[in-house]
Amino acid sequence: MSKDPSTLLLEHHLKVLKLPTFVRDYASVAAACAQERCDYPAYLLRLTERELIERERKAAERRIKDARFPVLKTIGSFDFKAQASINEPLVRELLVGEYITRRENVLLVGNPGTGKTHLATALGHTACAQGRRVRFMTTSGLVTQLLEAREDRSLRRLLKQMERIELLVLDELGYVPFSKAGAELLFDVISRAYERTSVIITTNLPFENWTEVLGSERLTGAMLDRLTHRVHILEANGESYRLKDAKARLKRR
Numbered sequence: 001m002s003k004d005p006s007t008l009l010l011e012h013h014l015k016v017l018k019l020p021t022f023v024r025d026y027a028s029v030a031a032a033c034a035q036e037r038c039d040y041p042a043y044l045l046r047l048t049e050r051e052l053i054e055r056e057r058k059a060a061e062r063r064i065k066d067a068r069f070p071v072l073k074t075i076g077s078f079d080f081k082a083q084a085s086i087n088e089p090l091v092r093e094l095l096v097g098e099y100i101t102r103r104e105n106v107l108l109v110g111n112p113g114t115g116k117t118h119l120a121t122a123l124g125h126t127a128c129a130q131g132r133r134v135r136f137m138t139t140s141g142l143v144t145q146l147l148e149a150r151e152d153r154s155l156r157r158l159l160k161q162m163e164r165i166e167l168l169v170l171d172e173l174g175y176v177p178f179s180k181a182g183a184e185l186l187f188d189v190i191s192r193a194y195e196r197t198s199v200i201i202t203t204n205l206p207f208e209n210w211t212e213v214l215g216s217e218r219l220t221g222a223m224l225d226r227l228t229h230r231v232h233i234l235e236a237n238g239e240s241y242r243l244k245d246a247k248a249r250l251k252r253r
């Protein structure tokens with residue numbers, strides 16, 4: 001059955017007004033409302049609610065995509081019992097997201113395999129759902145990108161882009177030492193983020209060893225000064241989850 005002209009016109013107007021959920025649902029909601037005898041404002045309320053919910057869902061989806069998490073890990077799949085060294089109440093508090101409003105940082109320090117990346121991703125993921133602009137990068141990935149941007153004269157643009165981020169997650173500081181130029185560029189990013197962007201850093205290195213990857217003691221001091229001015233520290237010092245998992249599997253065999 002072909003649609004009558006007023007229906008076609010209505011759908012056209014709704015599309016122009018960018019109300020896709022109206023287009024999809026107006027007829028079914030009208031039928032439901034007719035049955036429940038709700039009035040016109042109630043009908044409109046239902047439709048606008050649906051449109052808003054759908055819009056928010058899409059925006060969160062986009063933010064998660066833009067954050068570029070390597071693997072999607074959420075807090076739901078994190079087993080706090082398996083990693084007793086993690087301060088669970090602090091993680092729960094951070095998940096509320098106030099630290100981002102206050103531009104505070106989070107340092108996740110601990111041995112490999114203790115769930116640092118998992119937790120950093122979960123915090124980032126939750127922040128996306130709360131409407132924050134998030135970006136996840138490995139620290140060495142960021143440094144490479146900065147060096148390349150400087151090479152092709154797009155550094156200013158890259159730094160400008162990064163200013164829009166509300167939560168920057170830098171994973172794995174400590175596995176690869178940086179060149180002098182690389183360390184300086186990283187310092188530049190951290191300085192710019194100071195009191196403007198929240199930064200989460202995961203690292204296997206205790207603070208006293210950061211010079212090993214950053215080179216200069218002076219630069220390390222200045223960077224730690226900015227990072228730790230307003231900081232929450234989560235330490236993970238248990239056994240590697242991967243190792244424990246592998247051992248358990250071996251035992252079963």
Ligand code: ADP
Binds near residue numbers: 119242
């Ligand atoms: P790290 O970054 O500290 O090296 P990861 O976060 O990459 O460790 O954790 C290694 C793997 O083990 C990941 O697949 C992660 O999801 C998983 N994992 C680690 N700790 C836990 C935990 N407590 N509960 C559930 N999964 C965990």
Ligand code: MG
Binds near residue numbers: 116117118202
């Ligand atoms: Mg990791």
